[in-house]
Amino acid sequence: MGCGRTGAAIAASLDRDGHSVTVLDLNSGQFRRLPDAFGGRMAVGNGMDAEVLERAGAREADAFVAVTQGDNRNYFASQLAREIFGVQNVVCRTKDPERGEIFGHLGLQTYSPTSAGAEAILAMLPGSGPA
Amino acid sequence: MYVIIAGGGKVGYYLGRELLGGDHEMLVIERSASRAAEINDLLEGTVQQGDACEASVLDGAGIARADLVAAVTGDDEDNLVVCEIARYRGVPRVLARVNNPTNAVLFQKRGIETTVSATEAILSQIEQELPVTSMVPVMQLHQGLELVEVRLSETSPVVGRTPREVLLPPESLIALIVDSGGVPRVPGADTTLTAGDALVVVTRAESKGMLQEALIGGAHGFDT
Numbered sequence: 001m002g003c004g005r006t007g008a009a010i011a012a013s014l015d016r017d018g019h020s021v022t023v024l025d026l027n028s029g030q031f032r033r034l035p036d037a038f039g040g041r042m043a044v045g046n047g048m049d050a051e052v053l054e055r056a057g058a059r060e061a062d063a064f065v066a067v068t069q070g071d072n073r074n075y076f077a078s079q080l081a082r083e084i085f086g087v088q089n090v091v092c093r094t095k096d097p098e099r100g101e102i103f104g105h106l107g108l109q110t111y112s113p114t115s116a117g118a119e120a121i122l123a124m125l126p127g128s129g130p131a
Numbered sequence: 132m133y134v135i136i137a138g139g140g141k142v143g144y145y146l147g148r149e150l151l152g153g154d155h156e157m158l159v160i161e162r163s164a165s166r167a168a169e170i171n172d173l174l175e176g177t178v179q180q181g182d183a184c185e186a187s188v189l190d191g192a193g194i195a196r197a198d199l200v201a202a203v204t205g206d207d208e209d210n211l212v213v214c215e216i217a218r219y220r221g222v223p224r225v226l227a228r229v230n231n232p233t234n235a236v237l238f239q240k241r242g243i244e245t246t247v248s249a250t251e252a253i254l255s256q257i258e259q260e261l262p263v264t265s266m267v268p269v270m271q272l273h274q275g276l277e278l279v280e281v282r283l284s285e286t287s288p289v290v291g292r293t294p295r296e297v298l299l300p301p302e303s304l305i306a307l308i309v310d311s312g313g314v315p316r317v318p319g320a321d322t323t324l325t326a327g328d329a330l331v332v333v334t335r336a337e338s339k340g341m342l343q344e345a346l347i348g349g350a351h352g353f354d355t
Contacts, residue, residue, distance in 0.1 A: 050236075071184070072184055075212055075215075076207065076208035076237070079211070079237060079241060083240040083241065084237065084240065096185060098185065098187060099212070102215070102219050103215075106215055
């Protein structure tokens with residue numbers, strides 16, 4: 001869910017590895033980020049809508065990844081995938097690290113690009129420890 | 132009792148105003164700086180500007196000692212996150228405004244039992260006003276044709292018949308039957324019309340009265 005740079009890169013990679021992938025985005029223009037060779041499905045719709053998720057195949061999905069710009073949208077859709085459609089492996093990108101930590105306690109795998117980025121940059125600065 | 136209201140839109144503002152007069156301690160958290168300033172004067176300085184979806188903002192608002200958190204923004208995802216963080220911080224009662232009624236299921240699954248949906252409340256009032264059997268316009272087609280939906284009740288004169296046996300007005304036809312279980316069927320020779328079926332019918336605007344009489348019966352229309 002979310003075909004920005006990150007979403008497109010994840011989808012393209014999984015598709016190359018032979019997985020069956022559906023990319024969901026509100027804006028069909030975002031699908032331009034996918035490589036020409038992309039063999040997965042592209043679906044236009046709001047991932048916070050249970051019907052849209054179902055049509056995108058959430059019931060059969062082994063994994064769900066939410067990487068829109070909105071932490072709360074990602075959380076909402078991730079819990080729909082987990083609670084309503086029983087998806088086992090759910091990853092919710094959360095820019096706000098505090099929120100991400102709480103989401104992690106609420107049953108989701110979370111990834112914070114903010115914390116990860118800060119740590120990576122700190123590692124490049126001599127003499128600085130982790131944040 | 133200490134009540135935190137997340138969202139200072141119309142719902143949050145009026146809720147705050149009602150609580151202001153009572154014995155409760157109350158705080159409204161509003162993300163927009165201009166809106167927060169606007170309602171802060173009206174609510175006697177009980178408004179804090181900030182994003183209630185951020186745990187540190189809620190902590191700063193004293194969530195640890197809050198007795199109730201009401202998430203009433205216009206975005207269901209924000210309301211869900213506010214409730215989740217509040218519960219994670221140990222708030223004994225949380226409640227959420229749900230803008231899209233179908234989202235209530237997820238709140239319940241997440242253990243947020245109290246949800247309030249204005250859409251749902253108004254809808255149930257409307258449904259109570261409608262007769263059991265009614266004809267609902269679905270869409271206008273071209274050249275004077277219309278698509279309507281008719282739900283059959285037990286008193287409908289066509290229950291137990293096949294579509295072919297039903298005498299319909301000119302240029303009208305039953306296009307689709309959706310049974311009470313939600314299964315759609317194209318009407319065939321062996322289809323029996325059953326109470327609870329929803330019929331999607333193509334008809335002419337001027338024939339709707341006749342259609343209603345044929346499917347619903349003269350005495351069971353809008354007047355019941």
